[in-house]
Amino acid sequence: MTHIVVIGAGPVGTSLALALLRAGLDVTLCEQAESLPADPRAATLQPPTLEMLDALGSGAAIRAKGLKAPVFQFRDRASDSIIAEFDYGLLEGETPHPFALQCEQFKVADTNAEAIEALRPGTLRLGTAVTGFAQDGDGVDVTLSTGETLRADYLVGCDGGRSATRKGLGIAFEGFTYEERFLVLTTPHDFFARDFRVRNYVLDPSQWCALFKVPHDGPPGLWRIVFPAPAADSGTDALSDAYVSAQMLGLEPALGLADITHRNIYAVNQRVAAAFRKGRVFLAGDAAHVNNPLGGLGMNSGIHDAVNLADKIARAVADPGKAETLFGAYDAERRQIAKEYVQAQTIQNKKRLEARTPEQQAAARAELQGTCADPARHKAWVMNASLLTGLRQLEDQGRKAP
Numbered sequence: 595m596t597h598i599v600v601i602g603a604g605p606v607g608t609s610l611a612l613a614l615l616r617a618g619l620d621v622t623l624c625e626q627a628e629s630l631p632a633d634p635r636a637a638t639l640q641p642p643t644l645e646m647l648d649a650l651g652s653g654a655a656i657r658a659k660g661l662k663a664p665v666f667q668f669r670d671r672a673s674d675s676i677i678a679e680f681d682y683g684l685l686e687g688e689t690p691h692p693f694a695l696q697c698e699q700f701k702v703a704d705t706n707a708e709a710i711e712a713l714r715p716g717t718l719r720l721g722t723a724v725t726g727f728a729q730d731g732d733g734v735d736v737t738l739s740t741g742e743t744l745r746a747d748y749l750v751g752c753d754g755g756r757s758a759t760r761k762g763l764g765i766a767f768e769g770f771t772y773e774e775r776f777l778v779l780t781t782p783h784d785f786f787a788r789d790f791r792v793r794n795y796v797l798d799p800s801q802w803c804a805l806f807k808v809p810h811d812g813p814p815g816l817w818r819i820v821f822p823a824p825a826a827d828s829g830t831d832a833l834s835d836a837y838v839s840a841q842m843l844g845l846e847p848a849l850g851l852a853d854i855t856h857r858n859i860y861a862v863n864q865r866v867a868a869a870f871r872k873g874r875v876f877l878a879g880d881a882a883h884v885n886n887p888l889g890g891l892g893m894n895s896g897i898h899d900a901v902n903l904a905d906k907i908a909r910a911v912a913d914p915g916k917a918e919t920l921f922g923a924y925d926a927e928r929r930q931i932a933k934e935y936v937q938a939q940t941i942q943n944k945k946r947l948e949a950r951t952p953e954q955q956a957a958a959r960a961e962l963q964g965t966c967a968d969p970a971r972h973k974a975w976v977m978n979a980s981l982l983t984g985l986r987q988l989e990d991q992g993r994k995a996p
């Protein structure tokens with residue numbers, strides 16, 4: 595039976611392993627950590643991703659753990675006014691799930707892992723790092739931290755932004771790193787009282803923020819706020835009380851330092867691998883592309899890679915003569931989406947939030963309000979923001995392909 599080794603049991607690696615198992619293939623999923631990572635990180639699932647998780651059999655359990663977010667709000671920080679609200683409800687008829695779902699990424703990985711173990715116990719190997727690989731014309735030898743060497747037909751690196759698989763293949767990670775970093779604060783303080791929605795973006799030239807609710811341990815849940823933070827070598831300690839207070843000032847008068855339960859800071863990259871495949875080795879998820887979190891697209895596009903690749907591998911196994919064409923299509927299709935949709939939108943989302951001059955700010959507000967007021971443009975906007983437009987474009991291209 596065709597054997598695929600998947601490196602990394604994040605949301606992408608677990609989705610891929612589950613999809614390959616459902617296709618009747620033999621899978622080994624290696625995760626270096628002793629238990630599945632439980633850090634919160636990404637938290638938004640877009641409608642097409644929910645459909646894909648349904649097809650994998652984990653969708654209903656994941657939806658039961660999440661918080662529906664049908665509306666996406668934009669506000670102006672200086673005037674504390676609502677600029678526009680985009681309604682995923684307009685996707686009714688386009689998808690069975692016309693809403694985004696807030697659900698921490700580790701819950702997605704955990705739920706997939708439970709489904710994997712129910713289907714084929716022993717597939718997931720925790721505490722097992724892939725330490726090297728060598729491919730030839732027939733397969734890939736994969737060495738593990740346990741001292742074993744596995745022989746696989748295909749190897750997929752779902753091993754995150756610092757992917758050793760990508761580096762081992764010598765594939766460039768093209769793009770840039772923002773000079774500023776992102777500060778993420780967590781608080782139980784409830785923002786619904788001030789008419790915030792589950793997902794919110796607040797425009798401001800220096801103190802913009804993204805504010806969204808996550809289910810955490812269940813009601814009432816927690817709120818996370820993402821602010822810009824100065825570069826590591828700026829001399830400002832972005833985790834200090836002084837910096838955190840300054841960012842919160844004016845956003846919510848009732849919010850004090852004592853309400854902040856967690857502070858985190860991280861560097862933000864916009865990068866896409868120069869290729870998503872070399873021979874029998876593939877990249878998917880953050881190993882292949884990384885982006886800023888504004889718009890909630892990173893984890894989603896990674897899961898879309900996984901589902902696309904599992905389908906291509908299953909079809910190549912059924913019809914080996916088509917393998918080269920199918921694998922070339924994986925690389926072309928997913929790189930196209932990463933560049934034209936995910937990179938383009940996330941870069942634009944950041945620019946809109948931080949519009950600097952009064953003219954740029956007025957233009958950003960006018961664009962949002964004009965789009966929202968026009969039903970056709972409003973629907974096109976949410977189709978794009980939810981990644982449905984990109985996926986439909988790929989389906990059209992697939993139908994026209996020879």
Ligand SMILES: Cc1cc2nc3c(=O)[nH]c(=O)nc-3n(C[C@H](O)[C@H](O)[C@H](O)COP(=O)(O)OP(=O)(O)OC[C@H]3O[C@@H](n4cnc5c(N)ncnc54)[C@H](O)[C@@H]3O)c2cc1C
Binds near residue numbers: 631758886
């Ligand atoms: C600090 C941080 C905060 C983030 N916050 C947000 C956010 O707020 N919103 C958002 O949309 N996105 C956010 N992201 C991005 C989001 O987390 C990713 O898009 C998503 O995790 C991608 O999933 P993945 O499965 O590709 O990779 P990961 O979730 O990174 O999983 C990779 C897995 O591979 C394992 N691994 C690595 N090397 C090996 C090896 N050699 N052998 C075996 N296992 C290995 C790792 O242990 C890990 O479990 C954040 C990312 C980071 C780093």
